[in-house]
Amino acid sequence: MEYKMIVLVKQVPDTKNITGQAMKEDGTVNRAALPAIFNPEDLNALEEALKIKDKFGGKISIISMGPPAAAQVLRESLFRGADEVILLSDRKFAGADTLATSYALAMAIKKIKDYDIVLCGRQAIDGDTAQVGPQTAEKLNVNQITCVDKIVELKNKEIKVERSIEGGYEIVKTKLPVLLTITGEANFPRPFSAKKVLKYKYAVTPSEMSSYDEEYLKTTEIDQSNVIIKLWDHSEVGAKEEQIGLAGSPTKVKQIESVVLEAGEFKNIDNTKPGLEELIKELMNEHILG
Amino acid sequence: MSKNEVWVYIEQNEGKIADVSLELLGKATQLADKLKVKVGAVLLGSQIKNLCKTVFSYGADTVYINEDANLKYYTTLPYARVVVDLVKKYQPQIVLYGATTTGRDLAPRITSELKTGLTADCTNLQIGDYSAKDKEYKDILYQIRPAFGGNIIATIVCPDHKPQMATVREGVMKMNEPDSKRTGDIIEHKAEISKDLLITEIVKRFQQEKTVNLKAANIIVSGGIGVGSKDNFDLIIKLAHTIGAEVGASRAAVDAGFVSKDHQVGQTGTTVRPKLYIAIGISGSVQHMAGMSESSRIIAINTDPRAPIFQIAHYGIVGDLNEVLPKFIEVYKSLKK
Structure with missing residues (x-):
């Protein structure tokens, strides 16, 4: 049978391997120093969906909640083989914690209505909470399987997957519909398809389209047929205002501190044999090194 | 039994309680003392009543137990059903979970159903007051965690919804000394599944x-992305073997495939407090440092003198590890003779 799939993706600042440069002198985050990327495990989720579609056929819809700039991850989803892409964007979503986010996403999924499998990355690298997947599943009243390393078998309305547990793994079986959160172990995401890049390189949201200057448009091949990225706001998905954004978020940020590193007693050790000898002797005398 | 307790979800697997749950009982005891309430423990499974003794000895005053053959192994839906049931009935003000694969599967499902907040991977929990625009809140749970790639420390509160819920990684909190004389009430619950x-x-x-025991190690030799390659990482392992240390790693080194995830030190790995921590090729993301900064002594080896x-x-x-480590090993061996 063919499968209807929905993949949830997020555009995130690339927080990996960053050090002090990400902070400005006044202690605020230097966003400019952090390029925005496709959340890595969401790419793994998309890849699993594409593999299912390759094998059984079906349809892949992508939803991303974020600011207008998040349209980029939707274009990249099209370049990889997604069929339908939706940007869930509204100023009123701003300040959403994981609960308010999962509510908005669940409302968007309910608008799509017909699905067999919802996939998302296990966690996003900006928060590492791993909460939005299970919370969305609860709001949809569907079963969830988190930390999926491998889809073992998909047969009719039944799925068997391997998931990580503490110190090992388990193989579990459940019925569709289900929400899966996929780990980076699952696969190597495919690169863009050159054909699809050509087809979708000018894919835009309606608001991106209307922001273009008419004179500019005359110099390009962009026209209304490029408005491929759907743009849904809170009323489009029927989300209640009191349940979205800051208002819909039970958690509040009380305080943010930039990290102050403790400067303790510090000894610079010469990178020479006598230098190391002195260090090792000191640690041995204190019985720290045996 | 009374309302407003501080609860810990006790994770047990085939009759063995996860360390993190016992650690959380230690923290819950502190929070409950401050709030002048009792510590409750939630214990689910099949034929697990014998575990209550252990749970009391580590600090619980009451154990809420739900035994059912269908709860022999963890699966999301029945476990979530039982915990939600218990929370609704007994109304704790705080519920803490280990940030294990189980805790991270279960806690968000429960928060969503209860429409309350959840803060993941807290590195500290405290009680304090909170003032919003037009309202003052007393004795709120401060849920403290690194955010934004660890460059900031955020204090999160959940003032208007109960229970306040948080997950904490293994090794972050300290267990109480077990007191085998401690006892308490056992409340049996039977949720409909x-x-x-x-x-x-x-x-x-x-x-x-686990084959790697970072928490118990006196000395940890840890490598980061600066180690450069899996081959170079062998040098880290060699140094560790020479001086009788456990091998640690930063998340970046684990992600790069230098070494398995069991070795990961940091906010999303294991929190460690060894006597000596040798950080090699680790620039020092805040998330990593949150997991090792309480080491008694820290040696940093890095080519970049400005590394945090x-x-x-x-x-x-x-200096370069390929230069420093062989020298270190040589000098150590000669001094041992």
Whole structure:
């Protein structure tokens, strides 16, 4: 049978391997120093969906909640083989914690209505909470399987997957519909398809389209047929205002501190044999090194 | 039994309680003392009553137990059903979970149903007051965690919803000394587990004891992305073997495939407090440092003299590991003779 799939993706600042440069002198985050990327495990989720579609056929819809700039991850989803892409964007979503986010996403999924499998990355690298997947599943009243390393078998309305547990793994079986959160172990995401890049390189949201200057448009091949990225706001998905954004978020940020590193007693050790000898002797005398 | 307790979700697996749950009982005891309430423990499974004794000895005043053959192994829906049931009935003000694969599967499902907040991977929990625009809140749970790639520390509160819920990684909190004389109340609960909750079938399970024991290690030699390659990482392992240390790693080194995830130190790995921590090729993301900054002594070896790790290190060596480590091993061996 063919499968209807929905993949949830997020555009995130690339927080990996960053050090002090990400902070400005006044202690605020230097966003400019952090390029925005496709959340890595969401790419793994998309890849699993594409593999299912390759094998059984079906349809892949992508939803991303974020600011207008998040349209980029939707274009990249099209370049990889997604069929339908939706940007869930509204100023009123701003300040959403994981609960308010999962509510908005669940409302968007309910608008799509017909699905067999919802996939998302296990966690996003900006928060590492791993909460939005299970919370969305609860709001949809569907079963969830988190930390999926491998889809073992998909047969009719039944799925068997391997998931990580503490110190090992388990193989579990459940019925569709289900929400899966996929780990980076699952696969190597495919690169863009050159054909699809050509087809979708000018894919835009309606608001991106209307922001273009008419004179500019005359110099390009962009026209209304490029408005491929759907743009849904809170009323489009029927989300209640009191349940979205800051208002819909039970958690509040009380305080943010930039990290102050403790400067303790510090000894610079010469990178020479006598230098190391002195260090090792000191640690041995204190019985720290045996 | 009374309302407003501080609860810990006790994770047990085939009759063995996860360390993190016992650690959380230690923290819950502190929070409950401050709030002048009792510590409750939630224990789910099949034939697990014998575990209550242990749970009391680590600090619980009351154990809420739900035994059911359908709860023999963890699956999301029935476990979530039982905990939600208990929370609704007994109304704790705080519920803490270990940030294990189980805790991270269960806690968000429960928060969503209860429409309350959840803060993941807290590195500290405190009680304090909170003032919003037009309202003052007394004795709120401060849920403190690194955010934004660890560059900031955020204090999160959940003032208007109960229970306040948080997950904490293993090793972050300290266990109480067990007191075998402690006892308490056992409250047996029997939630209705309907068939439609039993739709996840466990086909196979494989689990082994951890082969890496970072928490118990006196010395840890840890490598980061700066180590450069899996081959170079052998030098880290060699140094560790020479001086009788456990091998650690930063998340970046684990992600790069230099070494398995069991070795990961940091906010999303294991929190450690060894006597000596040798950080090699680790620049020092805040997430990593949150997991090792309480080491008694820290030696940092890095080619970049401006690496943040030097700011918490007691000894710094600026240099390439391929140069420094062989020398270190040689000098150590000659001094041992």
